[in-house]
Amino acid sequence: MNTNYHIKSYCSxxxxxxxxxxSVVYKDEEExxxxxIKAAYKDQNTKxxxxxxxxxxxxxxxxxxxxxxxxxxxxxxxENNIAIVFSNKASSLDTDRKHQESIQNKESYFPSPAxxxxxLPNICIGEISIKYKLYxxxxxxxxxxxxxxxxxxxxxxxxxxxKADQVLCGWVEFDGEDNYEAFLYLVSTEGTITNSKQDxxxxxxT
Amino acid sequence: MDALKQELKENLIEQLNLEDMTIADxxxxxxxxxxxxxxxxIDALELIVMLDKSYGIKLTDPKEGRSIFxxxxxxxxxxxxxxxx
Numbered sequence: 001m002n003t004n005y006h007i008k009s010y011c012s013x014x015x016x017x018x019x020x021x022x023s024v025v026y027k028d029e030e031e032x033x034x035x036x037i038k039a040a041y042k043d044q045n046t047k048x049x050x051x052x053x054x055x056x057x058x059x060x061x062x063x064x065x066x067x068x069x070x071x072x073x074x075x076x077x078x079e080n081n082i083a084i085v086f087s088n089k090a091s092s093l094d095t096d097r098k099h100q101e102s103i104q105n106k107e108s109y110f111p112s113p114a115x116x117x118x119x120l121p122n123i124c125i126g127e128i129s130i131k132y133k134l135y136x137x138x139x140x141x142x143x144x145x146x147x148x149x150x151x152x153x154x155x156x157x158x159x160x161x162x163k164a165d166q167v168l169c170g171w172v173e174f175d176g177e178d179n180y181e182a183f184l185y186l187v188s189t190e191g192t193i194t195n196s197k198q199d200x201x202x203x204x205x206t
Numbered sequence: 207m208d209a210l211k212q213e214l215k216e217n218l219i220e221q222l223n224l225e226d227m228t229i230a231d232x233x234x235x236x237x238x239x240x241x242x243x244x245x246x247x248i249d250a251l252e253l254i255v256m257l258d259k260s261y262g263i264k265l266t267d268p269k270e271g272r273s274i275f276x277x278x279x280x281x282x283x284x285x286x287x288x289x290x291x
Binding site: 038049052055110111112113114117 | 222223224225226245248249251252255259277
């Protein structure tokens with residue numbers, strides 16, 4: 001296993017709290033997901049009106065990536081070869097349900113194009129790629145549970161084959177207002193935390 | 207007609223998730239696409255659904271939308287003339 005790769009930074013969003021590298025950057029104790037993510041987004045002062053048009057999975061993934069990548073001070077005038085490898089359990093089920101409800105009744109059959117376009121989980125990768133001008137490799141995997149081994153193997157493979165300079169990996173799960181979680185981390189040649197299964201699981205569980 | 211224009215602005219903000227906008231920000235003759243409100247192609251499809259759902263108007267030729275969705279004024283005029291509900 002290549003140990004030259006490290007976890008440069010990591011971000012998690014769960015339990016109405018946003019953390020970057022282990023430090024809480026935003027916390028809101030009383031709200032459900034929708035008002036929480038809106039308040040957290042506004043707190044970040046990211047001027048990006050398209051955020052409000054995204055589905056909930058994309059809002060979650062976008063905000064976690066934005067908090068993490070903003071801290072990297074990327075030069076957006078240059079191409080940043082950051083691959084994205086995400087995973088979750090529920091795929092785009094929350095939006096799939098919303099779409100299904102809109103086509104349930106033949107007498108009132110009004111599917112929303114703006115909802116339909118989010119009925120795939122990897123659309124959230126597209127939203128991040130558009131904002132950060134990434135033209136890189138990307139994949140979205142569905143697993144029963146957080147799969148550190150797969151993320152480790154896949155990110156090491158992308159880096160060792162020079163397909164990417166860095167890899168933004170993680171777990172982005174949304175299955176209802178009270179069932180959400182994002183854990184993203186950036187794998188690079190820089191950093192102090194080894195990109196190992198043990199450390200990935202440790203960070204995921206903090 | 208003024209009530210319809212007001213209603214259209216409310217619907218636009220709510221259905222297109224224009225969170226940072228208020229009714230006062232949208233003038234009756236503002237361009238909805240391009241340099242105006244900056245709506246995109248998915249928004250255009252949403253507007254077609256909105257015409258059907260709220261006013262019973264089915265656009266058979268999406269190209270018609272270009273002139274109908276130019277501004278609140280053009281939308282209101284078209285709806286007034288063609289609405290079935």
